[in-house]
Amino acid sequence: MVPQAWYLIVSALLFGLGIVGFVTRRNSLVMFMSVELMLNAANLVFVAGARDHFPARGTACALFVIAVAAAEVAVGLAMVLALFRLKKSVQADDVRELRA
Amino acid sequence: MLSERTAFLVFSAIALIGAANVVTRKNPVHAALWLVGSFLGVAGLFLTLGAGLLGAIQVMVYAGAIMVLFLFVILLLNLDVTEGDGLSFARGASFLAAIATLALVALPFAQSRELRAAATPDHAAPDASAGNVADLLFTRYALPFEVVSLLLLIAMVGAIHLARRPRRDESV
Amino acid sequence: MNLVAALLLALPLTMAAVIGLLHRRLTTKQAGVLAFAMTATCFGLAVAAFTHLRGLPVDERFVEATFWRWIELGGADGGAVDGAATRLALDVGVWLDPLSVTWALFVTGVGSLIFLYSISYMAHEQGGARYFAYLCLFLFSMLTLVLGSNLVLTFLGWEGVGLCSYLLIGFEYGKETAAQAGRKAFLLNRIGDIGFLIGMFWTWKLFGTLGHGEMKPLMAGALAAGAVIPPLLALSYFVGACGKSAQLPLFVWLPDAMAGPTPVSALIHAATMVTAGVYLLCRLSPLFAAAAWALDVVAWTGAATALFAGLIALRQRDIKRVLAYSTVSQLGYMFLACGLGAFASGAFHVVTHAFFKALLFLGSGAVIHALHGEQDLWKMGGLKHHLPKTAFAMRIGAFALAGIAPFAGFFSKDEILGVAFAQAYAGDRSRWVLWGMGVLTAALTAFYTARMITLCFDGESRLDPHAHAHPHEAPPAMAIPLQILAVLSLAGGIALGFEALHWMPLHHWLEPVLAPAPDLQLSSALTWGLMTLAFLIAVLAWRIGAKWYSGDFAAARAAELSLPRLARVLAGRFFVDEIYGGLIVRPLRFCAELALEFDQRVVDGLFRGIGTAAVLLGTAVRIVQNGVIHSYAFWVLAGTVTLLAVALS
Incomplete structure (x- = not known):
């Protein structure tokens, strides 16, 4: 069996890439994608960590994360749409003020 | 065991290369397609971990539903492909932060022999089959399950409200 | 009688509301006629009440008309239990007895005349309808004060007249002096009101009731024992009376109150409201009679006020201020009378004073009216040629004020001095001082009255020839009240009481209500002798004053300024x-x-x-x-x- 540590390292790399994407990209859609990457990394940790002793629980927790991610994407994309109507842009740094 | 290791390496490579391209592609459509690849890689990793159910769900929900949603929005907005430079300070800072995170995560492995060693699975534990997961969801995780259902409902209502076209707005 | 009593209060209040609400629509004349008709009706009602009471046996001359239950607190068993009251039950009602009817009579009577006078006087003023609304409200408050069946209603009226006084002093609120004078009157009256309030609380605690009818038998009996509480209780009411009736040390508001229109000065600040303090003393006379040393305080305060204000009046140049200080001085006489236990004599002086002081104020109003607002005596003179009728009427009022027989003021003032003399003669030495102060004040009164009349009407004209080319006599609506009041000032004294002839109808009328005066009959010879003495003093002082000021004005003025320090102190009203x-x-x-x-x-x-x-x-x-x-x-x-x-x- 592949040691859990390897999975964790892959997970950490995925998470790191997600962070870099979230912080550096200006396109809010891509920022959301980066968030999804980080959530995937988290899922990987859940499942890998649970593999040896209670695998079913890892899957269950990952399912919850996927559900939350789905919710987040739905609301997030709706927000992007609303923002685009307002500003004609999806660049996150175009939105600095609370007022329109 | 060799095949499992190979599978792990292949799927990890797919996931990481996909992720790297998501972060670096300027065109959001390309980024989204690379993200599908990354998701598929992670789904493969789930398979190697013996969580076939989760792998399937990953493919259906992420690679299927969520990605379609992303692409749909991108096409709907008909965005410019080009994107200006990222924020330079943020770029440097984020790389630093990412490296720091990696270092912090890697540090325990460097120190701990146990984590590096191949684990010995507990075969008595219930495996991650659909039946066992379902049992868990309706017993031990019943409350989080209900909460998540509520969260999804709220998200749905919120998304509809947010995306609804304002009545007297001719701008879009 | 209930209807009469109810109408006496309801009519003025209704009229005040009507005129007050319509004051932008009504002209001054319309409002004035309405108000005058109301006042005259009230006078008729008061006369009806008077005849009704006269028809009753002496001991039963009271009517209590209760309209509704106003306040009810505490248990039903009520009354004073172990010296502490547990229940308060107050009705809105009217208490008619000789005392309240006397006050109601002259308030409505003199009030009607002044209302009539005001119609013409205010004809050219801004906001005349508002003025009449205030006057009606004043009449309502004054009648509530006098006729209310318990002390709380009296206090309500007491505050009401204070409010109206404030409103009317500051009637020309654009003038800073008027607005300030209004505030001053209001504030100084508050000091007195606190005394009244404390007195009421205390009375309720001791007696368990505040009704005039229920209190009367309780006051003398329940308090006769204590040496501390009755005087203190009486004194707290006395503080209230001092504020309202402008006694030392709270008198300073009254002279300033002359900033109001002259009819207001006549009605409120001379004839009626300022006598409310005397009314309170009379109403509570059994209490005061039981409170030995409190009565002395009243007497000394009254005498001191009389003398003090008389001195100040000697050097005032404003004709209304002379009259204002003379009012303070005469109020001092009334308090002196009450302090000597002769409440009826005090009330007698109140009535005659209402006649002649209203006359003098209205006359001075006619003069001021003719001179377009000039009030400085040094800029008058020789007006008898221009205003013969006014001059004649004013002279009658002045004789009455100076205490010259047979004018009204002579009889009431002489009676007060007679009581002081009788008590001194009976052995109380301190009364000699009071009597001396009274006699001195009488001389001063005659002197400054003569000064005022002479400066105003006699001698050379010192008018500004450009401003007042032809002063003209007042119109009939102003002249008629003057004439009626002149008759009353002439005959009012002798008609109501002539002690030497044992003709004292007012005293007998008030007898059932008031605490009996100390029974000290002087011999007939002494009474006549005192009368002659008072008459001679008054005439002499008048002659001196008239002579002094009728001659060379420059010399008289120089003489007034010749004692610089004294003149300054007097002109500065003792600062x-x-x-x-x-x-x-x-x-x-x-x-x-x-x-x-x-x-x-x-x-x-x-x-x-x-x-x-x-x-x-x-x-x-x-x-x-x-x-x-x-x-x-x-x-x-x-x-x-x-x-x-x-x-x-």
């Missing part, structure tokens, strides 16, 4: 206002300024400091809140890394 200013107003103002300083520096500083701190904090934190999502994300990341580092190390 009472300045003393109050220094003793009370300045320290208060200092405290206020201190508080202001504290508020501005410490309290405001504290809050400003908090505000500044918040602003500074905000400025510091705002640097991070730049609205860039990436930087937020970075900070979240930095925090996470830090936490991880802490957790894993």
Whole structure:
């Protein structure tokens, strides 16, 4: 069996890439994608960590994360749409003020 | 065991290369397609971990539903492909932060022999089959399950409200 | 009788409301005629009440008309239990007895004449309808004060007349002096009102009732025992009376109150409202009679006020101020009478004073009216040629004020001096001083009255020839009240009481209500002798005053200024206002300024400091809140890394 540590390292790399994407990209859609990457990394940790002793629980927790991610994407994309109507842009740094 | 290791390496490579391209592609459509690849890689990793159910769900929900949603929005907005430079300070800072995170995560492995060693699975534990997961969801995780259902409902209502076209707005 | 009683209060209130609500629609004349008709009706009602009471046996001359239950507190068993009252039950009602009807008669009677006079006097003033609304409200308050069936209603009227007085003094509220005088009157009356209030609370605690009818038998009996409580209780009421009736040391508001229109001065600040204090003393006379040394305080205060105000009046140049100080002085006489236990004599003087002082004020109003607002005696003179009728009427009023027989003031004033003399003659030495003060004041009164009349009507004209080319006699609506009041000032005294002939109808009429006066009959010869003496003193003082001022005006003025220090003190009214200013107003103002300083520096500083701190904090934190999502994300990341580092190390 592949040691859990390897999975964790892959997970950490995925998470790191997600962070870099979230912080550096200006396109809010891509920022959301980066968030999804980080959530995937988290899922990987859940499942890998649970593999040896209670695998079913890892899957269950990952399912919850996927559900939350789905919710987040739905609301997030709706927000992007609303923002685009307002500003004609999806660049996150175009939105600095609370007022329109 | 060799095949499992190979599978792990292949799927990890797919996931990481996909992720790297998501972060670096300027065109959001390309980024989204690379993200599908990354998701598929992670789904493969789930398979190697013996969580076939989760792998399937990953493919259906992420690679299927969520990605379609992303692409749909991108096409709907008909965005410019080009994107200006990222924020330079943020770029440097984020790389630093990412490296720091990696270092912090890697540090325990460097120190701990146990984590590096191949684990010995507990075969008595219930495996991650659909039946066992379902049992868990309706017993031990019943409350989080209900909460998540509520969260999804709220998200749905919120998304509809947010995306609804304002009545007297001719701008879009 | 219930209907009469109800109408006596309801009519003025209704009229006040009607005129008050319509005061923009009604002309001065319409409002005045309405108000006058109402007042005259009230006078008719008062006469009806009077005849009704006269028809009753002497001991049963009272009518209590209860309209509705006003306030009810505490248990039903009620009354005073172990010296502490447990129940308060107050009705809105009218208490008619000889005392209240006497007051109601002259209030409505003199009031009608003054209302009539006002129609013409106010014809050219702004807001005449408003003026009549106030007057009606005043009449209602005054009648409530007099006729109310319990002390709380009396107090209600007491406050009401104070309010109307304030409103009418400040009637021309555009004038700063008028507005200030109104405030001054209001504030000084508050001091007295506190005394009244304390007295009421205490009375309720002791008697368990505040009704006039129920209190009367209780007052003398329940209090006869105590040596401390009855005088203190009486004195707290006396403080109230001092405020309302402008006695020392609270008299300073009355002269300033002359800033109001002259008919108001006549009605409120001479004839009716200021006698409310005397009414209170008479109403509570059994209490005062039981409170030995409190009565002395009343007598001495009255005598001192009479003398003090008489001295000040000697040097006033404003004709209305002379009259105002003479009012204070005459009120002092009334208090002296009450203090001597001769409440009926005090009431007698109240009635005659109402006649002749109203006459004098209305006459001075006619003079001021003719001279377009000139009030300075030094700028008058020789007016008898221009205003013969007014001059004649004023002279009658002046004789009455000076105490010259057979005018009204002579009889009432002489009676008061007679009582003081009788008590002194019976062995009380301190009464000699009171009598002396009274006689001296009488001489001063005759002197300054003669001065006023002579300066105004006799001698050379000192009018500004350009401003007042042809002073004209007042119109009939102003002249008729003057003539009626002149008749009353002439005959009112002798008709109501002539002690030497044992003709004292007013005294007998009031007898069932008032505490009996000390029974000290002087011999007939002594009575006649005293009368002659008083008459001679008054005539002599008048002659001196008239002679002094009828000749060379420049010399008289020089004489007035010849004793510089005394003249300054008198002209400056003993600087009472300045003393109050220094003793009370300045320290208060200092405290206020201190508080202001504290508020501005410490309290405001504290809050400003908090505000500044918040602003500074905000400025510091705002640097991070730049609205860039990436930087937020970075900070979240930095925090996470830090936490991880802490957790894993």
